[in-house]
Amino acid sequence: MKLRLDPTRCQGYGLCQEPAPDLIDIDDFGYASVVADPAPGTSEDAARAAVEACPNSALRLER
Amino acid sequence: MTRIDSLTPRETPGVLGAAPGVTEDAEAYAATGGYRTRTAPAELLARVEAAGLRGRGGAGFPTAIKLRAVRDAGEPPVVVANGEEGEPGSVKDRWLLRARPHLVLDGLLRAAEITGARRGYVYLSDATAAGRVRRALDERPPRLPVEVVETPHTYVAGEESAVVRRINGGPALPTAKPPRAYEEGVDGVPTLVANVETLARIALIAARPDGRHHTARSTLVTLAGAGTDPLLAEVSYGRTLRTLARAQGTPEPAGVLMGGMFGGLIGPHFLDLALDPDTLTTAGTALGCGAIRFLGPDECPVSLASAALAHLAAESARQCGICVTGTGSIRDEVGSLTTGTAAPGLVSRLHRRVTALPGRGACGLLDAAAGTARSLLQVFPHLVRSHLDTPCPSCVAPAAPLTVAVPHVAGRAVPRPRTAPCPR
């Protein structure tokens, strides 16, 4: 699975990082970047939670 | 005034043509061997591939791979001649459309044959070029429908996904990838978005197959420098940057801003590098769209970098939060160097930014900003240090403009009446 961030939608609220700290980094400005793709299992659940947490639908999980 | 000259060997095929200052008509173009369809599409594709032609829009992607991907994508595709050059230091695409619209249209038709496309577009913002292209289409109606689509002129309007979005009726703004245009583009079908010079070179390879290697290994460059006029030139790969600097009239440049804003700054010790996409990439810079700005001996690299960053920040399409914030912050940091008013910790902060930001916007603008600042830190660290808290005398003078004027191309000459006396 791949976790993709649409930079045109990310507004830097940082809500996605809490459920997936291993997959998402928040930079100095507060914007998210995907730093790892989810591994099967718990990490995929974390990715799903991050996708749901984003108020702007900036994250997408793709296979 | 921007001059035009060929720096390629004589008798080799070139895109400058015989009269670069006048719009070529269909008859004159056909006389050069254009619009002939002796070569089968598959054979032409094989020649383009064997010659190693690469895209001239900036990314330098192998043209044959792109053509084949679009051809094999399943549905009948669409082909787009992309003439929207956003780099302020580049004029070659607009010149090409103004002066040699038939060469570009011929290339577009060849690309349509190769890919099986049934529709084509010419995408641009330059009103003069649009007029010359429309007139060329009237003069010699193409075998498939070709529509001219105009866009407002911005830095990002020529980016592939922005081209597709605009032709589809939206704003000329980049979208997040994937999908790429070759998978899903205009009206959702596979789309070839090809730079107009790339198409011109395809047409030239079709007309002069014997010269195909030369055609693939020469390129248009827009050279600009301090003091003297800019030069639009066709050059063979392998020429050194020093030779180009002399041809333009800035013999001992203190540095070079490469590839529009995509290659960053390089120092004078790089002047013996050969102009060749691979050599330049290996050296950590880029040919990009061929816009090369030489720094005069009295100009300051910090000031040029600052001007480039100010341009990029102003041109951010303001879609991606990270681009607006990131590009703006780099501009402010480098801008503070030009006034000797850097905030404490600038160098390490800037280092962090230029490593963390590339690849994070929907298009390459943020990368160009980060790359420009990174190259300044790498190539001119001593200047960055000396600019931290002392105002620089050269930076005080306004930086020379980054924008190069498109050469004037006269409309087609009105045929002289038969009775006119012979001019002496």
Ligand code: SF4
């Ligand atoms: S929650 Fe959404 S908008 Fe906020 S930082 Fe994460 S991806 Fe960006």
Ligand code: SF4
């Ligand atoms: S990276 Fe910048 S210029 Fe590119 S689409 Fe995003 S906001 Fe616009």
